[in-house]
Amino acid sequence: MDALTQLLERFDAGQPAALARAVSIVENQREGYDVLLSRLHSRIGRARRIGVTGPPGAGKSTLTTQLVTAYRAAGLKVGVVAVDPTSPFTGGALLGDRIRMESVALDPGVYIRSLATRGSLGGLSSATRVVADVLDAFGFDRILLETVGVGQSELDIARVADSTLVVLVPESGDSIQTLKAGLMEIADLFAVNKADRPGADRVRNDIELMLGMRQGLALRDVPAHHGVDLKAINNPGKSARQAAAEEQTEAWVPPVLRTVAAKGEGVTELLDALDRHARYLEVSGELFRRRRERWREQVIEVAEQRLRRRVWGNAGIRGYIEGQLSAIESGATSPFGIADELLRRGADLLREP
């Protein structure tokens, strides 16, 4: 029996060490990571993946810890992937976040893993996705993907999550107008955390205003909307008829919730909203669409990576480039000319086994 099969046996037996090992292998793309993921493949797709993002200091980790605690109380197993968009200047802050999460870290039904940015670009969302796949296959019911929203990390998380929660604070009100359009596109739910501070209502109103404008635009493009009252869909106090309408509609208006994570306030409402979004995803076909898009992206990523390895691993190709660098330096030819010639010469490489 080979090492991988042994690992899978221990993985199937639910051994934490086997889980940690499997996560390391796929995160770092070690030898055999693709075989491992292929063997786990048929078991992937049961867990709900929830992305949590927001500016530094918004209380994401505290809120995540509250969600973990609540899911555990409901008997669910929870994996947490904390994605650190590595910055040489902010390395310290996230470490503190991890420490704050220690209250749940010793629970055997909870698994917490930090991922740091790989040197290779684009590696972060890819690594997050495959680590979530492993946690999913291991049997976690909820997978929380948490990241501070710097660089492109919040977009990466949204690509990998089923539901994306954007956490803001009352102080965000000053900059709500500058929140880029991208954020409105990725948010499935908003939490205005630390809502016991001044300004929470204003932030909430501002977000709802922006969402309303966006929704207005979207509706114009969807004439066959059966006249459903969009505002009512997300209203927790809705009637049975309204609830039925929700099940049919294809529109989702991101709710804007108030939370005080440090005191546990608003967490129940947040859990409800997450459940409603999960139901919406299922009924509307959006879950199918999002997951299909993830698979599509993964096929393309894997194919490109293998293609790259084959092309640049070829000694003839590498030698050709090195030989042409002085022509580029002298100005005799440009990188574009060399690249075109490379593609012509590389034609046979794909034929190799």
Next chain:
Amino acid sequence: MDALTQLLERFDAGQPAALARAVSIVENQREGYDVLLSRLHSRIGRARRIGVTGPPGAGKSTLTTQLVTAYRAAGLKVGVVAVDPTSPFTGGALLGDRIRMESVALDPGVYIRSLATRGSLGGLSSATRVVADVLDAFGFDRILLETVGVGQSELDIARVADSTLVVLVPESGDSIQTLKAGLMEIADLFAVNKADRPGADRVRNDIELMLGMRQGLALRDVPAHHGVDLKAINNPGKSARQAAAEEQTEAWVPPVLRTVAAKGEGVTELLDALDRHARYLEVSGELFRRRRERWREQVIEVAEQRLRRRVWGNAGIRGYIEGQLSAIESGATSPFGIADELLRRGADLLREP
């Protein structure tokens, strides 16, 4: 005469509008950007490219403005590329930086351009490089590439710059131990800005200590070092013999300078250090090596981009993927299996014109 040739004529005549147009074309990879860069290619390589990075609030823009002013006083033309690692949460801060730079923005010998993160990963360093190429070809003597060090942007900048200046503040002292190794690797010079605040000396000492440890490690690997006193090389008060040794040595110890950019203090010393680094780059062959690495990266990027376009632009390939997605979803096959098959089927694509 085609539009591109017309643009190039106006570009050669030094028309600012033609410069702005050329920058836009390459930044956004518009139709003909590769032809444009190829035509400008032989004129690239005269400018010095200086990267400026550091944590938010370190005073990078103020320091950059001081450098611009000093270079202008010396009769040099200066381009500034401000790279914004777009974050939906911090969009506002960088705008302020740009406004602060307005004191030099109206000088016709200065060109300032902001670049925002493209949606596509890896696009930022690539865009920065080609924009710098255009400024270089236009005749700017110094090109300052400024970015806040979040995500991977400071690594991107270092890849594109000849010299990289890392700007810290006395307050950075608290986290100097957590500065990732990568930062020590990319920094050619350090400036402890706002050095009139408490803690500047400690930060400086801490950085020098870390540099010393790194240098110690490096030296063990380079036994044939002719016994040159590395500490003396970067000492501005060095003797003629020491200066001669500097010209010969291959080692560069990043100087740690004190600046108060808002008052212009330490700027002269910084300019001197940048000149010394430029001389070091030239004499040691490091400039040649760095530029060659940039060309190599660009050839690979361009080739990969064209390859991707050809592969994914192919209807047969796209159709094959779409057809296999349900097999992935059902668990019958994994993305890895599909990717392998794709490469087999894609073999003929490279043969196409």
